[in-house]
Amino acid sequence: MRTAISGLSAFVAGAIFGVGLIVSEMANPKRVQGFLDITGQWDPTLMFVMAGALVVTGVGYQLIFKRDKPLFSDSFSVPVNRLIDRKLLIGAAIFGAGWGLSGLCPAPAVVGVSTGSWSVAVFVIAMTIGMKAYELLVEKN
Amino acid sequence: MSVADYSWLNGLLGGALIGLAALTMMGTIGRIAGVSSIYSGLFKPASTQLWQWTFIAGLLVSGLLFQWLYRPIALEINSSMPILVIAGLLVGFGSRLGSGCTSGHGVCGISRLSPRSLIATATFISSGILTVFLTRLIQGSI
Numbered sequence A: 001m002r003t004a005i006s007g008l009s010a011f012v013a014g015a016i017f018g019v020g021l022i023v024s025e026m027a028n029p030k031r032v033q034g035f036l037d038i039t040g041q042w043d044p045t046l047m048f049v050m051a052g053a054l055v056v057t058g059v060g061y062q063l064i065f066k067r068d069k070p071l072f073s074d075s076f077s078v079p080v081n082r083l084i085d086r087k088l089l090i091g092a093a094i095f096g097a098g099w100g101l102s103g104l105c106p107a108p109a110v111v112g113v114s115t116g117s118w119s120v121a122v123f124v125i126a127m128t129i130g131m132k133a134y135e136l137l138v139e140k141n
Numbered sequence B: 001m002s003v004a005d006y007s008w009l010n011g012l013l014g015g016a017l018i019g020l021a022a023l024t025m026m027g028t029i030g031r032i033a034g035v036s037s038i039y040s041g042l043f044k045p046a047s048t049q050l051w052q053w054t055f056i057a058g059l060l061v062s063g064l065l066f067q068w069l070y071r072p073i074a075l076e077i078n079s080s081m082p083i084l085v086i087a088g089l090l091v092g093f094g095s096r097l098g099s100g101c102t103s104g105h106g107v108c109g110i111s112r113l114s115p116r117s118l119i120a121t122a123t124f125i126s127s128g129i130l131t132v133f134l135t136r137l138i139q140g141s142i
Helices: A002-024 A029-036 A045-064 A086-102 A106-113 A118-139 B008-029 B035-041 B050-069 B081-097 B102-111 B115-139
Strands: none
Touching (some): A002 A045, A002 A106, A002 B050, A029 A045, A029 A086, A029 B115, A045 B008, A045 B102, A086 B081, A086 B115, A106 A118, B008 B102, B035 B050, B035 B081, B102 B115
8 A cells, every 4th residue: 555655646746847847948958958058048947947946845845854754654765875975076077968968867858758759768768778887887896 | 839938937936846746755755856866766676666667657647748738848959869879878877876866966955955965966067067068169159
């Protein structure tokens, strides 16, 4: 039962996330690259999206964490690692490069698949391979 | 809907919805809405859980329903297929190495005032900006 209700909750969350990405046009690579194009035709949209998301999540998380546990789970699964190391920095740099090259990252890419775009599908396949490559090359050691 | 109909209000509203999604995940099942982590979890059959599948399904279904019931989704891609392949590999590898992406670090991490996520976000935004700059330079549009 718990599995089912957790599944449903995550589905709803994913759906809301998707609508948010579409409405904000963060699912549109051109808008994302526009934000990153600070020396050219700068598009500030992403800044507003972040603002909206951070205000809601920032306040909401404070309220949620006042509780001792989530609705349908025994505990909160929040990352405890606080280490700022080379992996974090290099990983973020690599991620950012791919993001800048395409204007895509995991969430908008998954939403983009729903349009039937071949470009997005190719990106997602490559992204999956990249993730697997990390697992095989780095995680296993 | 034309370009002129879009406004910063769409950005704020969309962002608020993304925030709501993150709150839903944390409030119901106590999870970070970090899409790179959730997505990569699908390919680890030994530990994959239903909620990971349904979250991704939710993203897909919202897209399908939006197009079906409302209007097409704006999707303007300038990158060539080879670039998209490279970009995908970098995003996939980098998000795992860096333990997160725009949703995990950028939204969920910063909202918790995590120094790790603040640094990661600053790093990938800087990297993205540099990449776009270099791309435009190479393409000769600078």
